[in-house]
Amino acid sequence: xxxxxxxxxxxxxxPDESQATVEKMIDWASSIVDSETGTRFESTSRTDTFIxxxxxxxxxxxxxxxxxxxxxxxxxxxxxxxxSTVKYFMSRSGKVVIEDTASEGYRxxxxxAYGDTDNLSLAKLATIYLTRLGLExxxxxxxxxxxxxxxxxxxxxxxxKDSELRKVVMDVNDILNRLRKMRVxxxxxxxxxDSVRWF
Numbered sequence: 002x003x004x005x006x007x008x009x010x011x012x013x014x015x016p017d018e019s020q021a022t023v024e025k026m027i028d029w030a031s032s033i034v035d036s037e038t039g040t041r042f043e044s045t046s047r048t049d050t051f052i053x054x055x056x057x058x059x060x061x062x063x064x065x066x067x068x069x070x071x072x073x074x075x076x077x078x079x080x081x082x083x084x085s086t087v088k089y090f091m092s093r094s095g096k097v098v099i100e101d102t103a104s105e106g107y108r109x110x111x112x113x114a115y116g117d118t119d120n121l122s123l124a125k126l127a128t129i130y131l132t133r134l135g136l137e138x139x140x141x142x143x144x145x146x147x148x149x150x151x152x153x154x155x156x157x158x159x160x161x162k163d164s165e166l167r168k169v170v171m172d173v174n175d176i177l178n179r180l181r182k183m184r185v186x187x188x189x190x191x192x193x194x195d196s197v198r199w200f
Contacts, residue, residue: 003027004034004042004121004128013129016136023132026139029147030131034124037153038180041116042124044068048112055105062095064115074110075103120183127176130169131156137166153177 005027007020016023035041041064051060053075073087088100095115103109117124134156135147141159153174160166 003031004125005031005132009125010129010132014133016133018136018139022139023136025146026132026135027128029135029149030128031124032149033131033151033153034127034177034180037177038124040066040180042118042121042180044114044116044118046071046112046114048110051109051111053103053105053107053109056102058099058102060097060099060109060111062097062111062113062115065095066093066115066117067091067095068093068114068116068118070097071112071114072110073097073099074112075099076108076110077104078106117180117183120180123176123180127173127180130173130176134160134166134169134173137163 003024007024007027010016010023010027018026045064047062047064049060049063070089070091073089074082075087076082090096090098091113097111099109138147138156138159139145147156153170157167157170157174160170
């Protein structure tokens with residue numbers, strides 16, 4: 002789902018295309034924001050599964066920043082779970098440390114929510130600009146929808162002859178650069194824990 006609704010977008014400009022086409026373009030623009038910044042700006046749930054080796058207590062989640070860990074479950078060979086007895090530390094950068102090691106071959110399942118919700122308003126603005134650019138490229142391309150793999154540099158090249166659209170690309174680049182600089186949640190072994198207690 003996109004970062005803005007059709008109604009929110011029409012407060013910025015009035016598209017000529019149908020609502021269905023515009024909503025599809027909003028989804029496309031939101032995916033460009035995600036891929037260009039390497040994060041998601043809404044709370045999204047996910048479960049990562051790790052195979053225990055019998056001595057590791059530290060696990061690094063796939064997606065960051067982590068908003069919350071909903072559960073840590075250890076599943077044994079028979080499929081039985083030990084959810085209630087698992088205690089853990091967590092950090093926003095995706096580092097989770099469990100109190101006791103899980104036996105070799107057991108699965109450690111960590112369910113969590115991730116997303117940079119603090120910067121959602123900037124992600125919305127970038128989505129609005131990118132939707133406008135995408136609709137314009139579609140018009141110029143004879144109604145062909147922009148490909149999913151398109152990058153900002155490609156967009157800039159395609160609208161290079163239009164000074165007004167070039168300015169929109171520059172604005173988008175500025176917003177995306179700010180969002181990239183704010184993304185500091187990368188897992189590393191010297192990470193400090195946000196928590197001061199076992200959960």
